[in-house]
Amino acid sequence: MSVPPPPPPPDSTGESRLEFSDNRLLIDLCGEFDRNLAQIEHALGLQMLRRGNVIELVGDAIARAQATGVLEALYARAEQGRALEPGDIDAALRLAGGGPVPSQQLEMFQSGRMEIRTRKKTVEPRTAAQRAYVEALFAHEMAFGIGPAGTGKTYIAVAAGVAMFSEGLVDKIVLSRPAVEAGERLGFLPGDMKEKVDPYMQPLYDALGDFLPGKMLAKLMEERRIEIAPLAFMRGRTLSRAFVVLDEAQNATAMQMKMFLTRLGEGSRMVITGDRSQVDLPRGVPSGLAEAERIIAGIKGVSFSYFTAQDVVRHPLVARIIEAYERDDSTR
Known part of the structure; x- marks a missing residue:
């Protein structure tokens, strides 16, 4: 009697959605021609689609959690009227590290208390x-x-x-x-x-x-x-x-x-x-x-x-x- 083959491993790819209330700030968050989103996509290995005031994240759970932390931190920064330059995107990604942004790091990045x-x-x-x-x-x-x-x-x-x-x-x-x-x-x-x-x-x-x-x-x-x-x-x-x-x-x-x-x-x-x-x-x-x-x-x-x-x-x-x-x- 033959043994059935093991089931294939589950696909870890999934989807999640982030909704932002201020479309003007969302435009700043995404950057010209969505270049900020492209920078985050490349760094974290996932796909992001912007539809109105919603950003859809497609990728594995860890990458989506990291991207969520990065986007929330950057949006909070934009709410404070602060610029979003490529270096700021890089900073948020570095703080994200290997997983979701720790709350203390996220708070420090959002508040800007460490700026000179x-x-x-x-x-x-x-x-x-x-x-x-x-x-x-x-x-x-x-x-x-x-x-x-x-x-x-x-x-x-x-x-x-x-x-x-x-x-x-x-x-x-x-x-x-x-x-x-x-x-x-x-x-x-x-x-x-x-x-x-x-x-x-x-x-x-x-x-x-x-x-x-x-x-x-x-x-x-x-x-x-x-x-x-x-x-x-x-x-x-x-x-x-x-x-x-x-x-x-x-x-x-x-x-x-x-x-x-x-x-x-x-x-x-x-x-x-x-x-x-x-x-x-x-x-x-x-x-x-x-x-x-x-x-x-x-x-x-x-x-x-x-x-x-x-x-x-x-x-x-x-x-x-x-x-x-x-x-x-x-x-x-």
Whole structure:
């Protein structure tokens, strides 16, 4: 007597509907030519159909639950009169993670309590790691941001500095980097010392330019209320009531790092950012960032925030490139 074949597995694909009361806000939610819906569809692997003020979701239960959380969060944002840019869609998707948006994350995204407001733009964390980093910047006198390029470590730190400066919490902003060349010697570049060093500082100029009007930035720099200088220029200074950022800290030597950390003065905040995978120091010279991480971890008033390729907010290809390099390093 033959045994009947087992029944086929049930099809997990299903449908659900979301109805929105304000058709005008729904148009903003969907985006021009429904591009926002297309972005969500591509990320979550489901299909969405807009019919009037209803969005139909077609896909498996997990994807539909995620999409529901994302759409509700974005609609609530639109109700507050806030813009819906591609980066905001990406932020909502990242917060959705592997399942429905947790209520605490959804509330934080909707309320915008984590945003950093500057004269020119508002910066919002787009990943859980970025959100924890923003909290650390405002809660600790010294904060480390460690992780790969493109995760917003320096950009968010500069935004926080500009916000604190605008609110009068600090009297000046000091941004610094080690002037360590990657294959090109400073002495071979034309011009005086400032002209030789400025190319290394350009990412800091770019970040400031995103947050302050050009004329205001020029005036503040002329008054030395905003300074951008190589790490070597920090020796002998005591920085009081200042927001101080050391970028590319993996290229600071152990001695330079100790010198920098001890510049912290009364009423100041200090942020140290770096990527342990991009050390340009000569072979055999240990990175001051790694040493500081080992020595001062656990000290009261100091925080460490860590980022991974999943926190990259540049082009998605950047995250895939970083992950490929990490896999290659792990096999050596």
